[in-house]
Amino acid sequence: MTQPNPTHPTPRASTLVTLCRLLGYLRPYKWRFALVIGCLLLANLDSIVNSLYLQILIDKYITPLLGSTTPDYSALLTSVVTMAIIYAVGVLVSFLSELWLIPITMGIMRDIREHMFAHMQSLPLEYFDNNPFGDVMSRYTNDTDNLEMLIGRAFPNIISSLTMIAMALITMFRASWLLSLVSLSVIALMFVATRIILSRSGQYFRSHQQILGDVNAYIEEMISGQKVIKVFAHEAAAKREFAAKNAQLATANRQANTYTNILMPVMFGFSTLQTVVVALVGVLLALHSWGGVTLGLIAAFLQLNRNLSRPINNISQQFNSLIMGLASCSRIFALLDETSEPDEGTVTLVNVRTRDGHLIESSAPTHHWAWKKTDDQGQTDLIPLQGDVRFHHVNFSYEPGKQVLFDVTFFAEPGQKIAFVGHTGAGKTTITNLLNRFYDIDSGEILLDGLNIQDIKKADLRRSLGIVLQETNLFTGSVRDNIVFGAPEASAAQVDQAVTTAHAQDFIAHLPDGLRTPLAGNGQDLSAGQRQLLTIARAAVCDPPVMILDEATSSVDTRSEKYIQAGMDELMRGRTTLIIAHRLSTVRSARAIMVIDGGRIIESGSHDKLLAQKGLYYQLYSGSVELA
Numbered sequence: 001m002t003q004p005n006p007t008h009p010t011p012r013a014s015t016l017v018t019l020c021r022l023l024g025y026l027r028p029y030k031w032r033f034a035l036v037i038g039c040l041l042l043a044n045l046d047s048i049v050n051s052l053y054l055q056i057l058i059d060k061y062i063t064p065l066l067g068s069t070t071p072d073y074s075a076l077l078t079s080v081v082t083m084a085i086i087y088a089v090g091v092l093v094s095f096l097s098e099l100w101l102i103p104i105t106m107g108i109m110r111d112i113r114e115h116m117f118a119h120m121q122s123l124p125l126e127y128f129d130n131n132p133f134g135d136v137m138s139r140y141t142n143d144t145d146n147l148e149m150l151i152g153r154a155f156p157n158i159i160s161s162l163t164m165i166a167m168a169l170i171t172m173f174r175a176s177w178l179l180s181l182v183s184l185s186v187i188a189l190m191f192v193a194t195r196i197i198l199s200r201s202g203q204y205f206r207s208h209q210q211i212l213g214d215v216n217a218y219i220e221e222m223i224s225g226q227k228v229i230k231v232f233a234h235e236a237a238a239k240r241e242f243a244a245k246n247a248q249l250a251t252a253n254r255q256a257n258t259y260t261n262i263l264m265p266v267m268f269g270f271s272t273l274q275t276v277v278v279a280l281v282g283v284l285l286a287l288h289s290w291g292g293v294t295l296g297l298i299a300a301f302l303q304l305n306r307n308l309s310r311p312i313n314n315i316s317q318q319f320n321s322l323i324m325g326l327a328s329c330s331r332i333f334a335l336l337d338e339t340s341e342p343d344e345g346t347v348t349l350v351n352v353r354t355r356d357g358h359l360i361e362s363s364a365p366t367h368h369w370a371w372k373k374t375d376d377q378g379q380t381d382l383i384p385l386q387g388d389v390r391f392h393h394v395n396f397s398y399e400p401g402k403q404v405l406f407d408v409t410f411f412a413e414p415g416q417k418i419a420f421v422g423h424t425g426a427g428k429t430t431i432t433n434l435l436n437r438f439y440d441i442d443s444g445e446i447l448l449d450g451l452n453i454q455d456i457k458k459a460d461l462r463r464s465l466g467i468v469l470q471e472t473n474l475f476t477g478s479v480r481d482n483i484v485f486g487a488p489e490a491s492a493a494q495v496d497q498a499v500t501t502a503h504a505q506d507f508i509a510h511l512p513d514g515l516r517t518p519l520a521g522n523g524q525d526l527s528a529g530q531r532q533l534l535t536i537a538r539a540a541v542c543d544p545p546v547m548i549l550d551e552a553t554s555s556v557d558t559r560s561e562k563y564i565q566a567g568m569d570e571l572m573r574g575r576t577t578l579i580i581a582h583r584l585s586t587v588r589s590a591r592a593i594m595v596i597d598g599g600r601i602i603e604s605g606s607h608d609k610l611l612a613q614k615g616l617y618y619q620l621y622s623g624s625v626e627l628a
């Protein structure tokens with residue numbers, strides 16, 4: 001079960017942690033990033049120099065010309081050209097910083113996506129039980145987009161703006177502390193106004209992202225359930241439900257944006273006010289020749305003021321991206337922080353061959369397998385893989401407090417076929433989910449070839465089990481790709497053998513391109529029966545000693561059913577099989593039948609014995625109660 005994070009850092013601390021973690025992703029690109037920052041700083045410096053040069057231009061080259069009877073324009077021309085060159089350098093470094101930033105952003109995003117996907121593959125099924133598909137999906141789409149904006153736009157902009165503010169302030173105070181104080185008092189007012197606005201928007205942005213995840217989850221559900229929606233004429237209700245969720249989203253969006261959108265005009269107003277006040281005070285000082293203020297200095301100061309207010313404006317503009325990016329970033333990190341499926345198993349599955357009656361591990365494929373167990377002293381033991389399955393007093397609950405299986409005990413010796421029957425929801429699929437460790441048991445013990453399955457490495461445990469799940473799941477790719485899903489190295493002969501075992505050769509031969517026919521969207525172009533035959537072939541190609549078959553409940557036509565039955569019979573031959581049976585013909589051929597009711601094995605034995613007992617099995621068999 002996904003547990004909530006027990007530690008609750010304050011929002012500010014958690015923002016700092018998020019930022020630091022994000023910086024970790026920058027490590028591989030640190031030199032290139034330093035180059036980008038260097039360019040941004042150079043562009044800032046260039047802008048300041050340009051502003052200061054304005055003072056020289058006016059006081060040294062323009063003002064003397066005004067009083068002169070024989071003006072010499074050549075010096076003015078040189079200084080204008082100098083200014084143009086300074087400006088051009090600024091444009092060039094800004095361009096270079098943008099250019100070099102793109103591959104860094106794309107690289108970080110690629111790394112994060114890769115990390116997310118790799119981690120998602122390691123998560124237990126419980127994570128997917130507890131988190132709606134659309135919500136997980138929106139971390140890959142919406143949240144990564146926001147993060148891209150944060151890394152590619154907001155971050156560099158904010159770094160550049162902050163350094164620009166510092167540079168402008170230093171230069172302004174050196175130029176005229178009097179004018180600087182005037183300018184800063186307007187900025188102080190502006191700061192107070194923005195603090196009030198921004199303190200509101202952060203919380204709204206977080207709830208906005210949350211609601212967006214819900215809306216995405218709803219849309220996904222409606223898309224995948226389109227057929228059912230149409231069959232039950234649920235369109236109007238779906239529209240109504242969506243409208244309600246959409247309205248919620250719009251409200252959250254409006255709340256989040258209202259504050260950040262009024263920020264811009266407010267900032268603009270303050271920066272105009274600042275220009276006017278500085279110009280007025282400057283002229284007053286110049287007229288009285290106070291504080292060494294000249295016309296050139298006023299012009300340079302107004303320009304410096306712009307150097308100061310532009311980055312402040314810039315930061316406020318990037319604030320949306322910053323807040324949204326950080327909210328998305330923490331959602332992405334939340335996915336990355338989900339605990340991976342634990343795997344404490346040490347026993348592995350290895351290829352073996354026999355020499356002088358002893359098993360020896362082989363590095364080359366031998367098609368004979370054994371469990372390799374290493375004890376505390378480092379002694380290894382090879383136990384032949386036979387497929388002996390034993391459940392001892394197993395109790396299990398998906399969620400704490402809601403027990404689903406009670407004291408389940410049974411065994412299947414190598415090659416035996418054990419059938420499970422019972423009403424729907426009795427717990428049949430759950431029993432098989434425990435053998436392959438989709439979920440871990442609460443108490444009891446499950447043994448495979450005498451080894452506790454908790455001691456076996458999960459990947460090796462699952463490799464030893466073939467599974468045909470109740471619901472068919474096919475992937476985009478060719479028919480062959482789907483068959484060799486669990487054994488990509490399978491030869492053509494093995495694939496043919498698997499297809500024959502599954503009795504799928506007839507229908508595959510009729511496909512336009514045989515085994516190479518492409519499939520998409522969970523094999524939607526195939527019939528339900530054909531899809532099942534492919535899943536049987538997929539299990540057959542792995543040739544495992546233990547087979548778990550969950551007969552699909554969806555009804556198929558009798559012809560397909562005959563094929564599926566034949567395919568499953570073939571697949572079970574010579575293997576230990578746990579079969580969840582919905583067909584009586586399957587049950588009758590089983591070595592032992594377990595009748596499950598309410599999570600307990602209430603009857604067990606052979607078909608004849610159970611019939612004689614006249615219990616639930618008898619009712620199921622005689623048809624007074626339907627087999628689930």
Ligand SMILES: Nc1ncnc2c1ncn2[C@@H]1O[C@H](COP(=O)(O)OP(=O)(O)OP(=O)(O)O)[C@@H](O)[C@H]1O
Nearest residue numbers: 129398399404423424425426427428429430431628
């Ligand atoms: N992922 C899950 N999370 C929580 N509860 C679950 C989950 N899967 C199944 N259950 C519950 O466990 C119980 C047993 O379900 P299970 O799927 O094992 O039934 P089943 O016997 O296979 O039924 P069917 O014949 O319909 O396939 C049911 O009450 C079900 O609601």
Ligand SMILES: [Mg+2]
Nearest residue numbers: 428429470550
């Ligand atoms: Mg089931």
